[in-house]
Amino acid sequence: MADGYNKPIPIPQPESDHYWEGAKAGELRLRHCDDCNQAFFYPRNICPECGNNNTSWIVASGKAKVHTFAIVHRPPHPGFMDDIPYVPAIVELEEGPKMATQLVNVTPEPEAIQIDMPVKVVFESITDEISLPKFEPA
Amino acid sequence: MPVMDRLKKISGTAAIVGVAESDEIGRTPDKGPLELHAEAGRNALADAGIDKSEVDGVFTAGYSTYDVAEYMGIKPHFTDSTSVGGSSFVIHIAHALAAIQAGYCEVALITHGQTGRSDRARAGGNPGLPSAQYETPYGIIGPPVSYSMACRRYMHQYGEDKTREAMANIAISTRKWANKNPRAFFYDTPMTFDEYHDSRWISWPFHLPDCCLVTDAGAAIVITSTERARSTKKGAVRILGAAEGHDHSLLHQMPDLTMPFGRNTGPQALEMAGITHSDLDLAMIYDSFTYTVLVTLESLGFCKPGEGADFVADQRTAPGGDFPLNTSGGGLSYTHPGMYGIFTVVEAVRQLRGETGERQIDDCKLAMAHGTGGLLASTGTVILGRD
Numbered sequence: 001m002a003d004g005y006n007k008p009i010p011i012p013q014p015e016s017d018h019y020w021e022g023a024k025a026g027e028l029r030l031r032h033c034d035d036c037n038q039a040f041f042y043p044r045n046i047c048p049e050c051g052n053n054n055t056s057w058i059v060a061s062g063k064a065k066v067h068t069f070a071i072v073h074r075p076p077h078p079g080f081m082d083d084i085p086y087v088p089a090i091v092e093l094e095e096g097p098k099m100a101t102q103l104v105n106v107t108p109e110p111e112a113i114q115i116d117m118p119v120k121v122v123f124e125s126i127t128d129e130i131s132l133p134k135f136e137p138a
Numbered sequence: 139m140p141v142m143d144r145l146k147k148i149s150g151t152a153a154i155v156g157v158a159e160s161d162e163i164g165r166t167p168d169k170g171p172l173e174l175h176a177e178a179g180r181n182a183l184a185d186a187g188i189d190k191s192e193v194d195g196v197f198t199a200g201y202s203t204y205d206v207a208e209y210m211g212i213k214p215h216f217t218d219s220t221s222v223g224g225s226s227f228v229i230h231i232a233h234a235l236a237a238i239q240a241g242y243c244e245v246a247l248i249t250h251g252q253t254g255r256s257d258r259a260r261a262g263g264n265p266g267l268p269s270a271q272y273e274t275p276y277g278i279i280g281p282p283v284s285y286s287m288a289c290r291r292y293m294h295q296y297g298e299d300k301t302r303e304a305m306a307n308i309a310i311s312t313r314k315w316a317n318k319n320p321r322a323f324f325y326d327t328p329m330t331f332d333e334y335h336d337s338r339w340i341s342w343p344f345h346l347p348d349c350c351l352v353t354d355a356g357a358a359i360v361i362t363s364t365e366r367a368r369s370t371k372k373g374a375v376r377i378l379g380a381a382e383g384h385d386h387s388l389l390h391q392m393p394d395l396t397m398p399f400g401r402n403t404g405p406q407a408l409e410m411a412g413i414t415h416s417d418l419d420l421a422m423i424y425d426s427f428t429y430t431v432l433v434t435l436e437s438l439g440f441c442k443p444g445e446g447a448d449f450v451a452d453q454r455t456a457p458g459g460d461f462p463l464n465t466s467g468g469g470l471s472y473t474h475p476g477m478y479g480i481f482t483v484v485e486a487v488r489q490l491r492g493e494t495g496e497r498q499i500d501d502c503k504l505a506m507a508h509g510t511g512g513l514l515a516s517t518g519t520v521i522l523g524r525d
Contacts, residue, residue, distance in 0.1 A: 007275060041390075042272045048503055068288065068294070070342060070343070071342035073342065076279040076342065078281050085344070088278045088287060100278050126275075
């Protein structure tokens with residue numbers, strides 16, 4: 001674990017082991033329903049659209065656009081005390097699904113970030129097992 | 139889908155006969171949450187003039203009903219711990235109506251109690267929940283962060299300046315109502331537009347006054363059949379419409395950040411009651427944030443999407459305005475212990491009974507109370523009418 005990392009750390013679950021292994025390997029892996037022929041987030045074995053188990057994994061391009069964001073000035077958790085102001089966001093992936101993330105390598109000011117701005121995934125290693133997919137301007 | 143013909147048949151067949159807060163609200167460091175449940179429950183039963191021994195249905199959220207019922211010494215035959223955030227207690231009203239109508243119970247008690255202000259220890263998240271993997275690691279923790287992200291999207295669609303003006307109008311008008319409610323946290327504290335705009339950021343685009351209070355408080359509601367209600371101490375406030383539902387849990391799974399589930403529960407509750415928006419004398423709309431009110435007014439159909447700013451313009455929702463909204467002072471300025479929904483109903487009942495003193499609106503006959511729970515996720519809408 002990175003020294004002093006005191007933010008919440010994801011604990012992979014049976015349906016998400018492969019997602020987190022991918023992130024550690026530098027891949028953003030998505031679940032894909034082979035019946036609906038569309039990707040979805042977050043990873044589930046059962047397609048939330050049709051309910052079938054005919055799902056596979058794909059590797060996302062890592063390209064996305066900003067759907068929305070905020071600029072947090074009062075940390076909601078002590079682990080983020082040194083990070084404020086930081087920029088949580090929802091991005092829309094090229095493959096269709098939306099995911100929650102953080103924007104990095106941006107100036108945390110309203111004028112510096114545009115809705116629909118193109119971004120790309122970067123992986124921040126926080127423990128030996130976990131890397132968090134975050135997004136930066138493309 | 140709900141079957142409207144059947145809902146219309148039970149419209150008005152049960153009634154609220156008792157409402158109350160805990161003895162004190164605001165800051166109660168010497169009282170635990172269950173004590174606030176019990177205090178409020180006792181007070182609501184006294185308001186109704188019904189003995190505790192007659193309660194046979196118990197409803198609560200946050201805690202399980204068996205904890206609340208044991209604490210209060212109640213052995214219910216109908217038990218409902220539906221817990222979907224701050225809207226839960228409004229949703230319980232629909233469940234109580236259905237349970238009474240079906241014969242499962244005769245006297246329903248809904249209780250709430252939280253010490254959001256005194257108890258600052260945050261519960262650890264359940265790692266099995268998707269939020270623990272896909273939101274909290276990014277600092278997307280707690281309502282202000284999520285709701286501010288939803289608000290930013292709304293600004294993108296409908297204009298930042300217009301949205302900001304609407305948020306300021308809602309913050310100020312709600313404060314003016316609180317200044318008329320002696321139990322409100324901000325009873326003695328007025329707020330100007332300049333103070334609003336100059337206040338610090340919590341999570342941009344939210345200023346501090348865009349965010350609800352964090353208080354200690356309890357509240358409770360007693361419901362029985364309308365037939366029996368008519369012989370109680372304060373008479374019946376009939377439940378004419380009631381609707382509930384949700385369309386996501388995590389914010390990023392919300393189908394449209396600018397259109398919460400009230401789009402379904404508002405019209406359903408109004409249709410069940412057989413009335414339209416213009417028939418309402420009062421709207422009590424859960425105000426976790428100024429944005430919540432703006433987007434909820436639109437979703438409920440009071441105005442079209444993107445027109446909320448015009449709807450609340452010029453302090454139209456303030457005392458003396460032609461659309462009385464959140465007359466208690468709301469979650470923004472009266473009290474908000476965490477799951478505030480029940481307090482929308484308490485105020486609506488008091489306004490319908492004419493018990494609200496300086497803030498009483500004229501001839502209040504029909505009111506809507508609307509709760510929002512989680513991250514703009516669940517909603518419950520009720521239409522209440524003076525008998």
